[in-house]
Amino acid sequence: MILRRVLAASVIGGALVLNTAQAQTILPDPVTGEEVKMGTQAGLDAWIAEFRPRALAAGIPAATFDAALRGVEFNPKVVERDRNQNEFTKTIWDYLDTAVSDDRVALGRQAIDRHRALLDRIAADYGVEKEVVAAVWGLESAYGTYRGDLPVLGSLATLAYDGRRAAFFEAELIAALRIIAGGHVDRFAGSWAGASGHTQFMPSSWEKFAVDFDGDGKRNLWGEDPSDALASTANYLRHWGWTTGQPWGIEVRLPEGFDYDQTTERVVKPVADWQAMGVRTVFGADLPDHGPGSILLPGGHRGAAFLIWPNFQVIERYNTADAYVIAIGSLSDRLKDGPPIQSGWPRDLRALTLDERRELQDRLTQAGFDAGGVDGRMGPKTVAAVKAFQKARGLIPDGYPSLEVLNLLR
Numbered sequence: 001m002i003l004r005r006v007l008a009a010s011v012i013g014g015a016l017v018l019n020t021a022q023a024q025t026i027l028p029d030p031v032t033g034e035e036v037k038m039g040t041q042a043g044l045d046a047w048i049a050e051f052r053p054r055a056l057a058a059g060i061p062a063a064t065f066d067a068a069l070r071g072v073e074f075n076p077k078v079v080e081r082d083r084n085q086n087e088f089t090k091t092i093w094d095y096l097d098t099a100v101s102d103d104r105v106a107l108g109r110q111a112i113d114r115h116r117a118l119l120d121r122i123a124a125d126y127g128v129e130k131e132v133v134a135a136v137w138g139l140e141s142a143y144g145t146y147r148g149d150l151p152v153l154g155s156l157a158t159l160a161y162d163g164r165r166a167a168f169f170e171a172e173l174i175a176a177l178r179i180i181a182g183g184h185v186d187r188f189a190g191s192w193a194g195a196s197g198h199t200q201f202m203p204s205s206w207e208k209f210a211v212d213f214d215g216d217g218k219r220n221l222w223g224e225d226p227s228d229a230l231a232s233t234a235n236y237l238r239h240w241g242w243t244t245g246q247p248w249g250i251e252v253r254l255p256e257g258f259d260y261d262q263t264t265e266r267v268v269k270p271v272a273d274w275q276a277m278g279v280r281t282v283f284g285a286d287l288p289d290h291g292p293g294s295i296l297l298p299g300g301h302r303g304a305a306f307l308i309w310p311n312f313q314v315i316e317r318y319n320t321a322d323a324y325v326i327a328i329g330s331l332s333d334r335l336k337d338g339p340p341i342q343s344g345w346p347r348d349l350r351a352l353t354l355d356e357r358r359e360l361q362d363r364l365t366q367a368g369f370d371a372g373g374v375d376g377r378m379g380p381k382t383v384a385a386v387k388a389f390q391k392a393r394g395l396i397p398d399g400y401p402s403l404e405v406l407n408l409l410r
C-alpha cells in the first residue's frame with residue numbers, strides 16, 4: 001500500500017513508470033498522514049476533457065488547447081515531489097556551500113562579463129543592480145545552464161488533476177496555455193512544479209511580470225538569449241519594491257549579552273538603535289545607515305548574524321526561505337567582489353527530519369509553548385515557541401530548532 005513499493009516494482013530503464021493497471025494506489029500524505037489516491041494516465045485524460053470547457057471559457061482557443069494538450073503525460077514523479085517537498089531539508093550552511101560555491105561565483109563573473117551591456121541597460125531601466133539579477137539567474141538555472149527538462153504542460157496538468165493544490169495549478173495551466181496561444185513559445189520545459197526559463201518563472205508570473213526586452217514582439221523566457229528573462233526578473237523585483245543601492249543585508253557582530261528576543265524580522269529598528277546596542281559590522285566597523293532594519297540569526301547563536309533591510313523581503317518574493325534570500329544576497333555581494341560570509345556555522349548540528357520537526361512542534365505544544373500547529377514548518381510561531389522554551393530552561397534563546405532542543409523536550 002506504500003507508493004514506494006509500487007514504484008520500486010516499476011522502475012524500467014532508470015525511469016519511473018507507474019503501471020496504469022494499478023489504478024488508484026493509496027499512499028499516506030506525509031504531512032497529514034491521510035491516505036490519498038494516486039492518479040493514472042486515464043484519470044488525467046478524463047480530467048483534461050472535463051477541464052477543456054473551463055479553459056475555453058477563460059479565453060484559450062480550442063485549437064490551441066487541443067494541440068497543446070494532445071498526448072500530455074501523467075507524471076507520478078511530480079505528484080510524489082509535491083507531496084514530499086517538506087521532507088528533505090538542509091541546514092543553511094550546507095545549502096550556502098552549494099548555492100554560493102566558488103564555482104558559482106566564478107561562473108557568475110563570467111556571465112556578467114559576457115552580458116555586461118545587457119545587464120547595464122536592465123539596471124538603468126529597472127533600478128536593480130546587475131549582480132543581483134545575475135545572482136537570481138545563477139541560483140535559478142546556473143546562469144541558464146539548467147533550465148529544467150520536464151514538459152511544463154505535463155507537470156501542471158498532472159498537479160492540477162492530482163495534486164494537493166489543484167486550483168492553484170489549474171490557474172497556472174491556463175496561464176501556460178495563454179503563453180502558447182500568444183505565440184511567445186511553442187512548447188517549453190521546466191522544473192517539476194512548472195517554473196521555467198532562465199529565472200524559473202511560474203506562468204502566472206510570466207503573465208504579470210514578463211517583458212519583451214529585446215523587442216522581437218515575444219516575451220520569451222526560454223530561448224538561449226536571456227534578455228527577456230533577466231529584464232523580467234528585474235521588473236519583478238522592482239514591482240515588489242526593490243530599492244536601488246540598498247543592501248539586502250550585511251553580516252554583523254552582536255555584543256556580549258545581546259538580547260536574543262531582538263533577533264527576528266518582526267523587530268525593526270533604526271540603525272542608530274542597533275549601533276547603540278553595540279551591534280557592529282562583522283569587521284568591527286560602525287553600521288552603515290540604510291534605514292530601519294532587523295537582525296537575523298538563521299543558524300542560531302553560533303552562526304552568522306545579519307542586519308537586513310527591506311530588499312531582503314523583496315527577494316523573499318522569489319522564495320521565502322531565509323537560506324534562499326541569504327544565498328541570493330551573498331552571491332550578489334561576491335559578484336561585486338565583496339567578502340564571503342565571515343562567521344562559521346555550527347556544523348556539528350544536523351537538520352531535523354520532517355518527523356522530528358513535527359515531533360518538536362507537538363512536544364512544544366504539549367509543554368505549553370504554542371508552536372502554531374504540527375506541520376513540520378519552522379515558521380515564526382514555532383521559532384517563538386523554541387525561544388520561550390529555551391528561556392524557560394535558561395538556554396540562549398536563539399529560536400534555532402536543534403536536536404538538542406528536541407532532546408530536552410523528550
Ligand code: CA
Pocket residue numbers: 211212213214215216217218219220228
Ligand atoms: Ca523578446
